[in-house]
Amino acid sequence: MQLKKISNSLGVASCALLQTGNAAASNDWRGDSSFLLYSESDNRVTAFEPAVRGAIDLGDEEFVNFQVVVDALTGATPNGAHKSTAVQTFTNPSGNGEYTVQPGEFPLSKTFRDTRVAITGEWDKPLDRLSSVLMGAAVSSEVDYTSTSLSGTYKRDFNNRNTTLATGLALTYDLIFPIGEVPRGLNPMRVGGADQQRVSSDDTRTTLDFIIGFTQIVSRTTYFQLNYTFGTSSGYHNDYNNVLTVLDPATNEPLVGGWLDPQDRPYLFEKRPDRRTRNTLFLRGVHHFTEDVMHLSYRYFADDWGIRSHTLDMKYRYIMTEKHYLQPHLRFYTQSKADFYRHDLVQGTDIDASGNVLVDYASSDYRVGAFDSLTYGLSYGYRVTPTSEFTVRGELMNQMIDNSEVPRPGEDTPDLTALIFQMGYSFIW
Amino acid sequence: MKVFICLLVPLMLALGGCSSMGVKPWERDLLAKPEMQPVPNYFENFYDEHIYFSKEASRGGQGVGGGGCGCN
Numbered sequence: 087m088q089l090k091k092i093s094n095s096l097g098v099a100s101c102a103l104l105q106t107g108n109a110a111a112s113n114d115w116r117g118d119s120s121f122l123l124y125s126e127s128d129n130r131v132t133a134f135e136p137a138v139r140g141a142i143d144l145g146d147e148e149f150v151n152f153q154v155v156v157d158a159l160t161g162a163t164p165n166g167a168h169k170s171t172a173v174q175t176f177t178n179p180s181g182n183g184e185y186t187v188q189p190g191e192f193p194l195s196k197t198f199r200d201t202r203v204a205i206t207g208e209w210d211k212p213l214d215r216l217s218s219v220l221m222g223a224a225v226s227s228e229v230d231y232t233s234t235s236l237s238g239t240y241k242r243d244f245n246n247r248n249t250t251l252a253t254g255l256a257l258t259y260d261l262i263f264p265i266g267e268v269p270r271g272l273n274p275m276r277v278g279g280a281d282q283q284r285v286s287s288d289d290t291r292t293t294l295d296f297i298i299g300f301t302q303i304v305s306r307t308t309y310f311q312l313n314y315t316f317g318t319s320s321g322y323h324n325d326y327n328n329v330l331t332v333l334d335p336a337t338n339e340p341l342v343g344g345w346l347d348p349q350d351r352p353y354l355f356e357k358r359p360d361r362r363t364r365n366t367l368f369l370r371g372v373h374h375f376t377e378d379v380m381h382l383s384y385r386y387f388a389d390d391w392g393i394r395s396h397t398l399d400m401k402y403r404y405i406m407t408e409k410h411y412l413q414p415h416l417r418f419y420t421q422s423k424a425d426f427y428r429h430d431l432v433q434g435t436d437i438d439a440s441g442n443v444l445v446d447y448a449s450s451d452y453r454v455g456a457f458d459s460l461t462y463g464l465s466y467g468y469r470v471t472p473t474s475e476f477t478v479r480g481e482l483m484n485q486m487i488d489n490s491e492v493p494r495p496g497e498d499t500p501d502l503t504a505l506i507f508q509m510g511y512s513f514i515w
Numbered sequence: 516m517k518v519f520i521c522l523l524v525p526l527m528l529a530l531g532g533c534s535s536m537g538v539k540p541w542e543r544d545l546l547a548k549p550e551m552q553p554v555p556n557y558f559e560n561f562y563d564e565h566i567y568f569s570k571e572a573s574r575g576g577q578g579v580g581g582g583g584c585g586c587n
Contacts, residue, residue, distance in 0.1 A: 118558060137558060200585075204582060222581070224581050226583070228585050230585060233582045233583035234582070237579050239578070239579065239580070246540075247540075248536060255579065256579035295580075296579070303538055303546065304536050304537075305536070306538050306544075309546065313577065315576055317575060364574070368576030370553065372551055381555075387575075393573070397573065411550075421571060424572065453571060453572055454572050459570075465559065477559070502570075504566075506562075508562060510559070
């Protein structure tokens with residue numbers, strides 16, 4: 087029972103909606119420990135992410151949670167440029183040193199290495215028999231980025247606790263301080279050691295998220311949940327490592343000469359709008375069969391950058407015995423491109439003969455382009471004791487990039503396959 | 516805002532219609548099981564949110580809070 091009650095308190099508006107109404111003062115602790123290994127094909131990003139979480143039951147449905155996550159990242163990541171039939175040379179993001187990419191190779195920045203530490207605390211406090219408030223704070227730090235967040239979610243039960251309404255607000259303040267300072271958007275990459283023409287040492291972004299959620303118990307075996315989220319952010323939204331190739335339409339190769347300064351390279355730093363507004367609808371249904379349980383969810387996402395996405399997620403928990411379960415997972419995702427997504431910038435069309443850029447915004451980051459993604463895998467859970475559980479899961483994620491607007495055959499952005507492996511252990515004492 | 520209004524109308528209708536749905540307190544045995552919770556495995560959900568936030572343009576839907584990340 088305590089396991090169930092504490093798990094209810096984890097998370098935010100999505101949780102804590104099925105209380106049985108039992109109140110107890112136990113001072114039980116729950117510990118969760120887990121690690122994730124995320125590994126992309128072709129020696130791209132590898133992440134190792136251990137995490138611990140503690141929750142203390144203060145009694146009367148009041149909980150305090152805390153969490154520490156370390157995220158160690160290495161590998162290579164696309165820098166946004168085109169392939170070429172010639173050797174390409176890029177300056178490191180710091181402005182010092184350079185790296186080369188061989189003819190026909192997809193340009194990857196191999197200097198990607200980062201460690202992130204994130205700490206989160208939450209306090210779930212009942213206000214009366216039917217309502218409660220969950221307050222949270224989070225800080226995270228990495229080599230070029232810090233993030234601070236405060237959140238609060240209020241929820242109230244109605245209709246003999248068969249209906250729950252939840253509403254929450256979160257404010258996030260991010261500070262971005264690139265190694266080598268912030269490049270100017272749509273300004274050329276400069277050769278290593280030259281004046282990099284950076285604009286400032288750091289920049290900021292402020293994000294506000296609002297959610298309203300509704301959960302309804304339908305029957306002894308079924309309930310559903312509907313959430314609407316509105317998010318708005320202002321400030322720096324660029325990926326400062328990302329560039330776009332300036333393409334010479336006569337050769338279909340990176341521009342040589344022309345308006346380029348001898349210390350310029352034919353790659354422009356990306357520039358995204360400094361504001362973004364997001365709307366998300368999320369619908370989840372949970373059903374208990376005779377023994378097994380199915381979770382099914384759908385999410386629709388739309389933002390004012392022109393991106394639309396659909397996400398379908400299905401988990402089916404097959405109860406093998408009282409102690410063992412298997413859980414297949416299937417997730418399908420599809421997104422359209424942002425209005426400013428460009429595979430490259432074409433000299434004469436997007437940039438005039440004097441080097442004036444004729445577009446306001448441009449990014450070649452495939453993550454704001456059009457693609458589909460399919461994830462499939464399996465989890466296994468073993469209840470070691472009545473109050474402890476071991477879980478392990480393995481999944482494969484495939485991102486299939488839409489290359490329909492690539493100007494030349496053979497210059498497709500490659501698809502991505504990633505392995506997701508996780509082990510975890512939860513216990514109460 | 517249009518999305519918000521489109522959500523509110525069915526939500527109000529649903530609230531009225533849902534008053535006939537539900538269970539009695541003694542019928543909550545299955546709903547109370549850990550695997551019936553919206554997030555049965557906290558870290559499985561946490562890692563997925565982090566991975567897809569990093570590798571896709573969409574985010575959120577399940578809740579608010581938790582902080583940002585330089586990965587996107």
